[in-house]
Amino acid sequence: MLVLEYKVKGKKYQYQAIDEAIRTTQFIRNKAIRYWMDGSRESKINKIALNNYSTALRKEFKFVEELNSMACQVATERAWSAIDRFYKNCKSKKAGKKGFPRFQKDNRSVEYKTSGWSLHPTKRRITFTDKKGIGEVKLLGKWDIQTYPVKSIKRVRLVKKADGYYCQLAIDVEVKAETRIGHGEVGLDVGLEFFYSDSNGHHQENPRFLRKVEKAIKHAQRQIYKKEKGKNQRRIARLRYAKKHLRVSRQRNEHAKRLARCVCKANALVAYENLNVKGMVRNHCLAKSINDVAWTLFRRWLEYFAAKFGTTVVAVNPRMTSQKCSDCGAIVKKFLSTRTHECSCGCKLQRDVNAAINILNLARQARDGQSRSNATGVGTSTLLGASLVEQVVT
Template structure:
């Protein structure tokens, strides 16, 4: 599944109509969650039952009926996705909170399936045919959509972002593999000092996008509270603040994509750490830096380009990789402040490079043994600096971003 994103150009009344469709989607999702919560235990609420409930909502509320019927079903599918995730966490006995479905307050998208919209023959305009009043809007961006038949478009989503409105197309195609330029083997040790250190001794600099923009972000945040509530100047200040964060997010996405592509294009085996990032950010002293470096995003792109270039990617347990000598295997205890690995066998390496070599060795063992990793590929296309993380789609399953918002 490929996701193409275009900037939407329309009139103010059309933007207001999009906002109304987004609010209606949020209303349907929240009503579906409430319907599931209030249902008696003996009642079996599943995806089909929630879809039927959207039909009842269309009969009860006029503003819901104005939205396309399949868009209403897509809204209840979002509710079911949250419910199903909760059930799955309970069955798997996930430790901690089980992510009980919550009512949504900040929905920013409305999703159509195969009806409720029609593309212009030039494919530079799209018309939404329901009664919300969106009508025809222009699409700005690269015209990759021209190369795909309309029948292959399975979902259309309108998204509101800080810098405007976007239209995303989920196209059902098969990802075409590409050939690698080299067949090396690489171990990656991610960190905060460097974005990663590899087993060849290379250190990729940590760009620290948020840290560099933090001063400007804090300044725009202070400006919000200097404006009177309910006034237009406060709304403008909030929009300026949101744009700062959106820019940082896009910088992280593009950086992770570029680095992951280069790594997979040059190597037949890539071993990396299977880090529990969700647990690591609970350390309030390092949470900001960990979120800024975006390790999870980098891992997603590694797994995508592994499919693209036929690279084997292996996630290994990072335990003791920094303490173990990559030459003789002895354990050399060292604190985090010790940045050089020195062993009695004569091995002397930068701490992260030593860890990367150990990670590569573990990756080779996993590849040759029973615990070989199976990567999941995703497909995206970036247009007008669009956020890549929001465009992630699995190779064989519909994009979770199109069913779980």
């Protein structure tokens, strides 16, 4: 599945119509969640029942009827996705909270399937044909959609971001595999001092995107509370603050994508730590730094590019990888502040490099034991001046 994202250019009333469609999607999803909560005690509500409920909402509310019928179904599918995830967590006896479905307050997208829109013959404009009044808008972007037939477009999503509105087109095409330039094997140890250290001794610098602009972000946040509630100046201050965070998010995404592509393109085996990032951010002293380095995002891109280049990726248990000697296997206890590994066998390495070698050794053992983890990914593409967009259509 390939996703092309274009900037939407329209008039003020069209942006207002997009906002109305987004609010309607949120309304349908929340009503579906309430319908499930009220009816689950009497009879089991499934996905089909929620789709039928969207039809009942169209008859009851005029503003819901104005939205395309398939877009209404997508809204109930979003509700069912949250419900199904909750059921699976309960069935698998997941530790901690099970993710009970919540009512949404900040929905920012509306999604159409194969109806409710039509592309202009030039494929540089798109018209939304439901009764919300969006009409025809321009598509600004670098990518050439003319090479794909209209029938291959399975989803069209309008997304509201801090810097404007975007249109995402999900195209059903086969993603072609690419050839690797190398057949090496590497282990990666992620950290806060360096973004990652590999088993070859290379250290990738941690960019610290949030830390670099933290002062400007805090200043922008203070400006919000200096403006009077309900006034236009407060809205402008909030938008300025949101744009700064959006820029940081895009920088993290592009950085993780670039590094993951380079690693998978040059190696046949990539080993990394299977970290519990959700549990690690509970440490309030390190939570901001852990979120800033974006380990989970990097892992996601590794798995995507592994499928594209035919690379084997293995997630190993990181337990004792920093304490164990990569040469003789002895346990050398050390504090977190100790950055050099020194063993009685004569092995002296930087702490993270030693851990990366141990991670690679564990991955080789898992591979030889026929316990492989070949990742699969989704097709993506980048825009001029925008970050890469990832879309998973199941």
